[in-house]
Amino acid sequence: MGIDWNAIPYFRGLDPCGLKRIQAAGRRHIYQAGAVIFNEGEACAGFYVVLDGLVRIYRMNAEGRLHTLSLLRPLSTFNEVAAVDGGPNPFNAVAVTNAEALVISHDRLLNLMAAERVLLSNTVQALAHLNREYIERLEDMTFRSIPSRLAKLFLYESTAYADQIAEAPTQLTQEEIAAILGTTREVVGRALRGLLNAGLLKKRGRHVYIADRRGLEWLAETNTMPERVPNR
Amino acid sequence: MGIDWNAIPYFRGLDPCGLKRIQAAGRRHIYQAGAVIFNEGEACAGFYVVLDGLVRIYRMNAEGRLHTLSLLRPLSTFNEVAAVDGGPNPFNAVAVTNAEALVISHDRLLNLMAAERVLLSNTVQALAHLNREYIERLEDMTFRSIPSRLAKLFLYESTAYADQIAEAPTQLTQEEIAAILGTTREVVGRALRGLLNAGLLKKRGRHVYIADRRGLEWLAETNTMPERVPNR
DNA sequence: TGTTTTCTGGAACTTTTGTTGGATTAAGCA
DNA sequence: TGCTTAATCCAACAAAAGTTCCAGAAAACA
Numbered sequence: 381m382g383i384d385w386n387a388i389p390y391f392r393g394l395d396p397c398g399l400k401r402i403q404a405a406g407r408r409h410i411y412q413a414g415a416v417i418f419n420e421g422e423a424c425a426g427f428y429v430v431l432d433g434l435v436r437i438y439r440m441n442a443e444g445r446l447h448t449l450s451l452l453r454p455l456s457t458f459n460e461v462a463a464v465d466g467g468p469n470p471f472n473a474v475a476v477t478n479a480e481a482l483v484i485s486h487d488r489l490l491n492l493m494a495a496e497r498v499l500l501s502n503t504v505q506a507l508a509h510l511n512r513e514y515i516e517r518l519e520d521m522t523f524r525s526i527p528s529r530l531a532k533l534f535l536y537e538s539t540a541y542a543d544q545i546a547e548a549p550t551q552l553t554q555e556e557i558a559a560i561l562g563t564t565r566e567v568v569g570r571a572l573r574g575l576l577n578a579g580l581l582k583k584r585g586r587h588v589y590i591a592d593r594r595g596l597e598w599l600a601e602t603n604t605m606p607e608r609v610p611n612r
Numbered sequence: 613m614g615i616d617w618n619a620i621p622y623f624r625g626l627d628p629c630g631l632k633r634i635q636a637a638g639r640r641h642i643y644q645a646g647a648v649i650f651n652e653g654e655a656c657a658g659f660y661v662v663l664d665g666l667v668r669i670y671r672m673n674a675e676g677r678l679h680t681l682s683l684l685r686p687l688s689t690f691n692e693v694a695a696v697d698g699g700p701n702p703f704n705a706v707a708v709t710n711a712e713a714l715v716i717s718h719d720r721l722l723n724l725m726a727a728e729r730v731l732l733s734n735t736v737q738a739l740a741h742l743n744r745e746y747i748e749r750l751e752d753m754t755f756r757s758i759p760s761r762l763a764k765l766f767l768y769e770s771t772a773y774a775d776q777i778a779e780a781p782t783q784l785t786q787e788e789i790a791a792i793l794g795t796t797r798e799v800v801g802r803a804l805r806g807l808l809n810a811g812l813l814k815k816r817g818r819h820v821y822i823a824d825r826r827g828l829e830w831l832a833e834t835n836t837m838p839e840r841v842p843n844r
Numbered sequence: 845t846g847t848t849t850t851c852t853g854g855a856a857c858t859t860t861t862g863t864t865g866g867a868t869t870a871a872g873c874a
Numbered sequence: 875t876g877c878t879t880a881a882t883c884c885a886a887c888a889a890a891a892g893t894t895c896c897a898g899a900a901a902a903c904a
Contacts, residue, residue, distance in 0.1 A: 514746035562754035
């Protein structure tokens with residue numbers, strides 16, 4: 381099965397020769413479900429491209445609470461920061477399911493960037509983009525309440541599924557949602573109940589889906605529950 | 613007065629010709645104390661280098677609460693993300709004091725990066741570094757209590773002053789500290805009182821200084837007040 | 845110098861978030 | 875099918891953060 385290298389921002393626009401070089405520089409690693417890929421603080425593990433499976437990027441505090449920074453699917457990349465500057469890994473990575481990844485070491489990445497100008501300028505753009513995402517997350521944590529963050533998660537996840545099903549986050553357990561929002565399971569449960577009561581979400585069997593998209597947007601933007609409008 | 617361009621990570625290692633080019637591409641802007649430099653969401657204002665004065669980078673939420681992302685002194689740079697990708701400015705910038713800045717537009721920066729390879733690879737490194745800072749701040753917001761963040765601020769600010777006086781943050785008002793920590797004035801006041809009572813900080817007249825550096829480190833790392841050890 | 849403005853101290857209260865624990869339900873598996 | 879494990883629901887409570895309010899102190903300034 382061929383990989384669509386152009387779907388990876390770092391490798392877009394490279395000539396076939398450059399692409400080959402990159403592929404030759406990388407090694408494929410296979411991880412079993414649950415396996416640790418690397419740990420925070422350890423020496424730079426290199427640049428990763430998810431080829432198969434699901435990878436969780438997270439941090440953990442002294443009391444053992446988790447913060448999931450992202451859940452990555454195939455063709456996502458991670459650990460670019462350490463790969464670029466050679467410093468310690470800034471977070472932990474584990475394989476959620478069985479997974480495969482392409483890994484390029486710090487040294488080789490530097491060589492590739494020196495040789496392939498396109499890779500270098502793609503990297504600048506990609507890092508800038510990453511930066512925007514972190515600024516956004518930072519503001520979510522400083523300004524938004526948990527119900528508001530939860531609303532945002534539902535909106536974000538459902539658009540990822542092209543609006544057809546709005547139930548996406550329910551494939552996640554409350555525990556996992558809690559880790560994404562940076563809080564605890566109980567609090568997520570309560571917030572979920574709140575959104576259900578307010579009529580923003582609805583339940584059908586086990587699945588939760590979006591009942592009032594506008595209401596969720598309002599909550600995500602203003603931090604306040606929208607007035608109950610029975611039939612929107 | 614000459615500017616030490618090598619003190620700016622982006623311009624380090626450039627040959628004199630390249631440096632000249634960069635200086636020629638930039639325009640100097642002067643701002644009065646309190647003046648808006650640019651606003652969040654507006655079209656990319658370009659790449660900024662502080663040449664003189666103090667600049668505040670911040671975001672604001674719907675209710676008008678501020679979050680100061682950084683206070684920048686001469687030779688600091690800002691808005692690199694928008695300058696690189698040409699997207700909207702990700703935050704607001706104002707001159708706290710009278711200030712001067714060198715500004716390089718998005719277009720010109722792209723040209724410079726295309727022409728000067730060193731600038732391009734410096735930018736990759738600088739963006740990676742920025743990224744690490746944001747990851748760190750994000751974890752502060754998700755995991756640390758306000759007293760803990762306050763302790764961290766004291767530790768960080770005092771080292772900036774080479775350990776001689778540890779009173780640094782007191783040049784900031786409680787209001788300003790609150791904006792940096794992402795909370796409100798009263799809460800900062802309360803936390804400050806807490807640290808004073810715990811013997812971690814001391815007051816001499818108007819000035820607050822560090823009384824127990826280890827204790828502050830403990831608080832910053834573990835989120836818990838250290839046991840009261842009278843004479844450390 | 846007196847007056848105004850800004851900053852600080854601190855109490856009392858509300859809201860939100862985090863914690864504990866037990867009951868219920870669903871899902872996975874032998 | 876019954877048993878076991880995982881996920882959820884919900885109430886009651888504890889702690890942290892945010893809000894309101896007012897009184898003093900210090901600084902700025904006319």
